[in-house]
Amino acid sequence: MLNFTVGPVMSSEFVRHIGSEQVPYFRTPEFSEVMKENEFLVKRFAKASENARVVFLTGSGTASMEASIMNVFTKEDHVLVVNGGSFGHRFVQICQIHDIPYTEIIPEFGHDITDEQLSEFEGKGYTGFVVNLDETSTGVLYDIKRISDFCNKNGLFLVVDSISSFLCDPFDMEALGVGVMISGSQKALACPPGISLIVLSEKALERVNKNTVQSLYFDLKDALLNGERGQTPFTPAVGILLQINARLKEIEAAGGVDAENRRIGALAEDFRKKIAGLPFEIVSNSLPNAVTPLHPTTASAYDIFTILKDEYGIWICPNGGDLREKVFRVGHIGDLCEDDNTQLVNALKDIQKRGII
């Protein structure tokens, strides 16, 4: 199967080879070295400050979203949450569950938030800002410079879910003054799902250390303490952490994060050019590099997903809920190349020939 979803995505042969090996025992200096290197390279690729730290959590991206909110905010905060789709909605749920006072900013469907929208919230005592940089459910990349300027001007602590934008879109954690950046193993890191990660700035570390969280598993203080010696409080997904290590070094050897941004950007551009003439509308006005969201004007989006899966051996990414029939998404992350784009576009053209779209 050729996989154009937004995760799990295809992994390189080298990463998959590690998956075929025995998982080593991990309470060893050898594994601690791997973890230290993982922390170093993630910080480098996030362009985090020297004193930033990284926590690798065994769990879905949502585990790290929840752990971040629990550890850096309290009932004394009042945060702005950009709710532009199902992942923004997830942050709203997390704030509700943990009694973190919040106010939603709801962008127009398929659009970035505007300066006008932000200006409404200026000088009103908000203390935090939470955003999914690439709202993957609708394929909208928010302008991180605009958000960062707003937060810096108003003294807001900024939490950025970069789960599907890390390594894809330009991002400089230190220059932007971002407090927390979240990502996951199964997006552009192109490893199997099971690990999510949290990069914490110095300011974030202060917040974490002052806070008391009602959780053992999500207590980042404990994770940070163990991380000082390259370990985790509980048995982590050791195999995936070794795969992440291999993949981070692959990216470094191929020119680092900027080169990886360009590679994914070029792949997205290639696909967007090749679909010209097909009965699809791009539904986002602010496209990320990781994904292209498409509305088929002549057929059900979910039917196209099923036909590609069952008859062409290709996975694209269906949407859920209200968008199920209206929108599908094509990912540009993982071990994909321009020839793969051609194969997908040829399959879509064949479906068009058959009169289905």
Added chain:
Amino acid sequence: MLNFTVGPVMSSEFVRHIGSEQVPYFRTPEFSEVMKENEFLVKRFAKASENARVVFLTGSGTASMEASIMNVFTKEDHVLVVNGGSFGHRFVQICQIHDIPYTEIIPEFGHDITDEQLSEFEGKGYTGFVVNLDETSTGVLYDIKRISDFCNKNGLFLVVDSISSFLCDPFDMEALGVGVMISGSQKALACPPGISLIVLSEKALERVNKNTVQSLYFDLKDALLNGERGQTPFTPAVGILLQINARLKEIEAAGGVDAENRRIGALAEDFRKKIAGLPFEIVSNSLPNAVTPLHPTTASAYDIFTILKDEYGIWICPNGGDLREKVFRVGHIGDLCEDDNTQLVNALKDIQKRGII
């Protein structure tokens, strides 16, 4: 490396082969079928009732320990926690963090709890009982029949951490009246770490559905609802779930859980016979099948771990904290055979010849 730790353990070639394959997209009927089969076989091997359910959580065993306590107990409960080592202590911490009233039962080091100890707590209004069936840190298997009789007689809701005893020691969830059974992917399931699982009896499901937990990730109601269609609320460790599926079918084909209990038991017995004459004392009076805890009488336990790792290519399982120098453990789970036992014992005899032990 030959791996005698208690996790991660060695996996069969078939399970590892799956680790070398691309991880498939999972929001599909195909993956739902796999999950349904996983639930069916785990229930069969736990000997759970027909209406029991299984939740597969992406996380360490501790994630499922915490999720279980959060979902089945409230501040209105008062639970007894057997604290016989670091995993018992972990349940104590979880009860503290979540304000679940608890009382500790502390067994003598290396010993099972006694009827006498239990009788102290009879008819005193306790509502729950929490135990690590195999307290892996010290290699003590508690008598589940004794505990179950006590709980049934006194109407206590019983939560059993079977993380390292599932598939190893005889266990009949329905007959014993166990409310919740917890396990993990990297113990006798012999898959990579990253998935833990919770089997919930009908009574447990009632408790979960009545309860409101302050967590999105650990909300079992949501997991159960998604599980009805073979799905999870968030992206799970898909690759490991496929490996679990293969492994469960391997066990079924080899005669099921009883045959697997016998196989692991025979391997443990073989090892325990072969170490006769070596300067080791077995520190547990109630041995589980999964592990043999040993106190070397002539050398540091941690030094033996390091020498075996660096000079013989063998991992045994070191202890942490106070027991670091005093106790190491030898696991009998994972893809091991009697020849592997011989290899380890020969290495230990060689270390003895060299005058180190």
